[in-house]
Amino acid sequence: MKIVGLITEYxxxxxxxxxxxxxxxxxxxxxxxxxxxxxDYVQRGTPAILSxxxxxAMALRMGVSVVIELPVAYATGSAEYxxxxxxxxxxxxxxxxxxxxxxxCGDITMLEEPARLLADEPEHYQTALRAALRKxxxxxxxxxxxxxxxxxxxxxxxxxxxxxILGVEYLKALYRRKxxxxxxxxxxxxxxxxxxxxxxxxxxxxxxxxxxxxxxxDEVISQIPAQCNDLMQENILNRQFLCAxxxxxLLKYVLLKETPETLCRYQDVxxxxxxxxxxxxxxxxxxxxxxxxxxxxxxxYSRISRSLLHILLQITTNDVTTYKKNGGCRYAHILGFRNxxxxxxxxxxxxxxxxxxxxxxxxxxxxDCALHMLKQDIFASDLYESVRTDRYQIPFCSEYQQxxxxx
Numbered sequence: 001m002k003i004v005g006l007i008t009e010y011x012x013x014x015x016x017x018x019x020x021x022x023x024x025x026x027x028x029x030x031x032x033x034x035x036x037x038x039x040d041y042v043q044r045g046t047p048a049i050l051s052x053x054x055x056x057a058m059a060l061r062m063g064v065s066v067v068i069e070l071p072v073a074y075a076t077g078s079a080e081y082x083x084x085x086x087x088x089x090x091x092x093x094x095x096x097x098x099x100x101x102x103x104x105c106g107d108i109t110m111l112e113e114p115a116r117l118l119a120d121e122p123e124h125y126q127t128a129l130r131a132a133l134r135k136x137x138x139x140x141x142x143x144x145x146x147x148x149x150x151x152x153x154x155x156x157x158x159x160x161x162x163x164x165i166l167g168v169e170y171l172k173a174l175y176r177r178k179x180x181x182x183x184x185x186x187x188x189x190x191x192x193x194x195x196x197x198x199x200x201x202x203x204x205x206x207x208x209x210x211x212x213x214x215x216x217x218d219e220v221i222s223q224i225p226a227q228c229n230d231l232m233q234e235n236i237l238n239r240q241f242l243c244a245x246x247x248x249x250l251l252k253y254v255l256l257k258e259t260p261e262t263l264c265r266y267q268d269v270x271x272x273x274x275x276x277x278x279x280x281x282x283x284x285x286x287x288x289x290x291x292x293x294x295x296x297x298x299x300x301y302s303r304i305s306r307s308l309l310h311i312l313l314q315i316t317t318n319d320v321t322t323y324k325k326n327g328g329c330r331y332a333h334i335l336g337f338r339n340x341x342x343x344x345x346x347x348x349x350x351x352x353x354x355x356x357x358x359x360x361x362x363x364x365x366x367x368d369c370a371l372h373m374l375k376q377d378i379f380a381s382d383l384y385e386s387v388r389t390d391r392y393q394i395p396f397c398s399e400y401q402q403x404x405x406x407x
Contacts, residue, residue: 001347004030005090005099005181006064007083007170009038009075011048011209012232013058014223016102016188016202021063023186024100032065032344034096036086037335038075039377040384041313043082045305046244047384049209050235053405056335058228060407065341066348067405069333071373072380073315073323076306077267081320083169088328091179094351098182101170104161106187108171111164114147115171125150138298163188198223212241240392244287244305247387251312252284258311265316268307273299277308313380322369330370333357333377336405358404 004024010017021033037059039052048055056067074085090096103111117125128149132142144159158164171183198207203223211220217236224232235241255277263274276294284290291304310316323329331354337345348356355365363374381399389396 002030002097003032004028005096006035007086010055028098034066035064039069045309047242065344066337067335079169083173087173092354100184102188103163103167103185108185111167115168119172119175248286267310326369331355
C-alpha cells in the first residue's frame with residue numbers, strides 16, 4: 001500500500017484543498033491519503049475559524065482516509081516548529097511513502113538546496129547569518145539574506161513566499177530525521193496565500209475567512225466542495241465562526257497575572273516583547289487590537305499573535321525544547337477516518353513506532369513527555385469549546401466526551 005501524507009490546516013476546507021488532495025494522489029500514485037491537521041488553533045497564532053472536528057469531517061468527505069491532529073504546541077509554532085512536529089508524526093507512523101505540499105514555485109529542486117543548507121548549518125552560512133543579525137535584521141529576514149549569499153541559485157523572491165518557506169522547512173525536517181519519505185510539491189492553484197478577495201472558485205483561505213467574519217458568508221459557498229455545503233451552511237446560518245477577539249477577555253485575565261519576568265517563559269516571547277506587553281497592558285482593548293499595538297518593524301503581527309496565544313494556552317519555551325529533545329510528537333491522535341479505510345488503519349497499526357490514540361483513555365500508553373503534550377492539547381481544545389459554546393449558547397462537550405469521526 002502506498003500512502004501520501006499531507007500537512008494541513010483546512011481553515012476552512014475549500015476547493016483548493018480538494019485540488020491538492022486529488023493532485024497529490026495522482027502525482028505520488030498513492031492508494032491512500034493521511035492528513036496531519038492543526039487542531040483548534042493554527043500557525044498564524046489564532047483560533048481556527050471552525051472546530052477541528054468539523055474541518056476534519058470535511059476532509060474525510062473529500063477523500064482523506066485518516067485525519068491526525070497536530071499537537072497545539074507545534075500547530076501554533078513558527079514555520080520551523082510547525083514543520084518539525086508534522087513531519088515527526090508522519091515519519092514515525094512508518095508507513096508514509098511520500099508527502100506532497102503546495103508551494104508558489106511548484107519545483108521541488110528549487111527548495112531542496114536551501115533546505116539542506118539550513119539542515120546542516122555550515123560555518124559560512126552561520127557567519128552570513130550573524131552578519132545580517134548584527135545589521136539589525138529580524139531573524140527571518142537575516143536568514144533569507146544569508147541563504148541568498150550562500151546559494152548561487154537562490155532567489156530572494158522564492159525564499160520570501162510563505163508556502164515556499166514552509167516547503168523548505170518540511171524538507172529540512174525530513175533531512176534532519178534522515179527520513180525515507182519522498183517529497184513532492186505542486187503549484188498553488190490561483191490565489192496567493194495572503195490574497196484577501198474572493199476569486200471564481202479557488203480563493204485563499206484568508207479571503208474566505210474575511211468573508212465569513214466580516215462580509216457575506218453566503219458568497220463563500222461557491223468556494224467549498226458541494227459535498228461539504230451542508231456542513232458549512234449550518235454554520236453560516238448561525239454565523240458560528242470564531243476569531244481571535246472571541247478570546248480577548250481570557251487573554252486579558254491571563255496577562256493581568258503575569259510580570260515581564262514570567263512572560264519570558266512562554267514560547268516566542270522575547271525580553272523585548274515581554275516588556276512591550278507589560279508597558280502597554282493598560283491599553284488592551286482586544287486580542288487583535290493589542291497585536292496591532294505591539295507590532296514593530298522587527299516583530300510581525302503573526303509573531304505577536306503566536307506569542308499571545310502561547311501565553312493564553314500556557315505553552316512555554318521549556319515545553320517546546322523538551323518535545324524537540326524527545327523526537328517531536330510521540331503519539332498520533334486520530335480525529336477521524338473513512339469507513340472504507342480499514343486497510344489503511346491496519347497498515348498504520350502494523351508499522352507505527354508511536355501510539356495511535358483513538359480515545360483519550362489510551363493515554364496510559366504515553367510517557368511523561370507525551371502525556372504533558374496531550375494534556376496541553378486537551379486544555380486548549382476545552383478552552384476553544386468553552387468559548388464556542390458560551391458564545392452560541394449551545395451545550396459544552398469536553399474533549400474526553402468527543403467521539404472519533406467515522407464517515
